[in-house]
Amino acid sequence: MKTTFTLVLLGAVAAAALTLAGGTAHAYPQFQMSRDQTCTGCHYSPAGGGLLNENGLATAEGISQFGTAPEFFYGKIPTPSSLVLGGDLRGASGYVATPEKLLATFPMQVETYGRAALPAGFSVYVNLGLRSPEFGKEGKTYVWSREHYVTWQQNPGENSGLYVRAGRFMPVFGLRFVEHPDYTRKWGGTPLYADTYGLAVEYIQPKFEGHITGFVKDPTWDTPEHSNGVAAIGEYRVTEKFSVGAESMYTQSVNDKKIRVGAVSKLALPFDTLLQFEGQFMNQLVDPRGAPKQIIAYLMASKSLDPAFLIDLGLGYFNENVAIKQLDREAFDLNFHWFATSHIELLFTGRFETLAFGSGGPNAGYALTQLHYRL
């Protein structure tokens, strides 16, 4: 009985920890403006995240404190020029108080990626990784492919122009922060594992980029995302230091419809500091009697130091129903990144969260150390 209780408790702690900080690798939008204008400056994917291109590898080496060969397995495993391999391993350990106080250590991400360039501007991208098992089918779902898609690119070998993608990926929306607990990801339409099957048309230029994605829920298994919909985002870089954008998403499931409209902005300040903002208004239509209108916002200030160190201060705001008092949440985030080598990042991340600034329920928070190893 005691053993069963201990196992249940450990399972609960692991689930809590995964909920808190489980992650998948996306772009570091903190590097935009100061280094490259677009995600494709460093990534193969037009939406950012995953495999780094040649410039991305050079950036990883350039910013790291002890720059090592940035290629896959330090370049010791040669691949043809048309094939690029990579991966991400992440784990974390720390203290959580939500409000129960726990010490937790847990894996977050074990994923590998491959991209093969094909003739006529086509490429195939496949991701394979480990994830929690599906209930009742434990043996079948330890290994899965969160992302797999075919891309046609107008200008192969370049990082601008027209892209068309078809397959399984996250609908392109929002600022695409790395950390999925950020409110605009968790509450803002791109929560963890919300990848769907979709068709995206994306146009990217240094001055402007636009993405529109039509998507359907995964028909092959019961993933956490149950909606079909369409998402669109466009960003215009007014100057090299300032951009503004607009976004919208419509999703429909068996039980509800969600309409989101929002704005994004980035402003590069002196001393290698970047401000990023995303705000969304969401109308959720549950049934004729329920239509909560929500606000989701996030403001992050990032300062690059040295440049192997990056510090982020984030402010999150989520109001699950603006018509009702004391349903707002506030998050105060602090992240400290150390890019030790081209492959190793150490991240100290902390959050203090309030409900209606302390009057709507118990406060919560966490302080975690995350180790990220890029293959």
Place this chain on the structure above:
Amino acid sequence: MHRLVLVGAIALAACTQTDNDRPATLEYVTEAILQPSCGQYDCHSSFARTKGYAFDTVAEAKQSLGRIVIPTDPDASLLYVVLTRQIKRMPYDSPLPDKDIALIRTWITDGAPGLGLDIP
């Protein structure tokens, strides 16, 4: 500019806020409260079904809640107990607002309409 618009929207919303007159229905409690806070990815989704419970769709929630709700008796309902207790309180990652818990209590007190359970 859009930050000013957002601040304005929040301020306007704050001026017209009411106390807690939301519908205490299975559909509303599931889609507006349980799904976003409890039914995500590795927790109580249809996929992971932690501890056997799923709250990410109304159909799944109906089945799961039927095992942890005693109509008209919130204090004896496991759902209400795990949302309010001090040890192993749910959700683990961030607590629910008191107003959401109060709405769930109202729904249970009203007989948990939608679950199709007999009122004791």
